[in-house]
Amino acid sequence: MRVPPEVRAMLDALLPGVQQALGENLAGVYLRGSLALGDFDPLTSDLDFLAVTERPVTDSEFRSLADLHAQLAQSSNRYARRLEGSYIPRAAVRRFPVGGRRHPTLGTDWAFGWGEHRDNWILELWTVRERGVVLWGPDPRTLIAPISADQLREAVRSELTARLRDWAAQPEGPEWLLPRFYQAFEVQTMCRALYTLAHGTLPTKPRAVAWALGILPEPWHTLVERTRAWHTEAIPDPTGLAEVLRFVRWAASDGEAAVIVPDPAAPPQSNGSGGGGSTVPASAQQRK
Template structure:
């Protein structure tokens, strides 16, 4: 399996990993139990059956279908070693937008995953991504064992994950941004399977959240040429403006809220010069695009404000 970020593969787990689909009716085929389910050939009836096992609907039928298929594949691969599956990101905080959002999912196995199991999950993700649903290519999934999820541990932060637009499961460091993700999942996460996420994650200190935001703001969002190229994309420009609003909200209040909520707060709390820029970002439209120069100035203003 490819490895990034200086991470090393986890030690293998002894013992067999069963591939039965837990809690799913017997009518699911053997192919399904091997995570060989594809949304391109799954009947509406079976999708309804799969979705019913989640106990939750996102309100978007196509998204539900992909999540149900993912859940079936994860259950089929991890069997009784699966602790839970949780929605993160915009589907948890309530600001999901069909035009711009991805699908953030956390899978919690009982223990670190062996190479064999990671390979099986990689095959499952590749089959899912090869289907006809665009949402299969919008998945961002991390596999973090129960013990490692409890709290941030710099010595135990390398975990399998799949990124938006990729069909490759890789091992990457889950560091400062996962301070924020832990908070979001604990406070807002939606359980597709498993216990309340509050039982798996310790409360995240407001100071730790602020430190994580500062690290991202002064690292990832430096006004480097790479960042400038990203901002040529109007949708990424909107994302940047709304992310700055959310970072400022977290620095001020010590919690994480949805981008629209943070944007509304920013329009009321910040200098009025930023109101049109934030309004343009909220539109998520090719017709109403945040000005590039103002976006760069807003990022810089956010960085400067964070030092005060």
């Protein structure tokens, strides 16, 4: 995939800075997200990266990285404020611990600091392992253990549960979701989550949206289709937000049952009552 010159210039500034800040503690630097999956949009996409360290970042290294990112943020390059990355030790990258951990991170909406990395980071590690672009270091498959389809599904279920929990105290939704491009981001993220539950792999967002339009119940089609235009619009839209919240809550609670198609060749499964009963897909049994 070809990238804009500004992206290449930003990466050319990032890599030597990270190398200088971490020295021998740096094990590798990789692109993830849309740059790895192949759906990078110059207008809206972030520059997502993962830096793997040999051991946890020291206080001195942390300060050097903070200085680096503060300096990069002053660049006239528009992608300087769209860097999103994490610094994670080799041991945690090899087999990401259940429950997550706190690691140095920065993003478009938060300054460099220590941040929680939840179970959904298994999805990011899968992307790096299977599709990651090497900026410096060994093949990422030598650092990250294989991640199974079931692990991807469990990570998605964990993240959907966390969304329901986090938003339970915000019935009108978080304020950051008011702009249309964030609403589009959230809806498309849900489409990708449901695709992963159905297929056990991680698609690009455009592919997930196209798939969702072919399988989701009709009431959601207009909303999903609308995200194709909304992903570049910063207009606050309270009315749209209400519909997005309904979709997210539906996807998190009932979406998996809607997209899992039972295998017609599979033998019927008893409900355990001894008196027949309906067949229950294996995926639904696992959720009980």
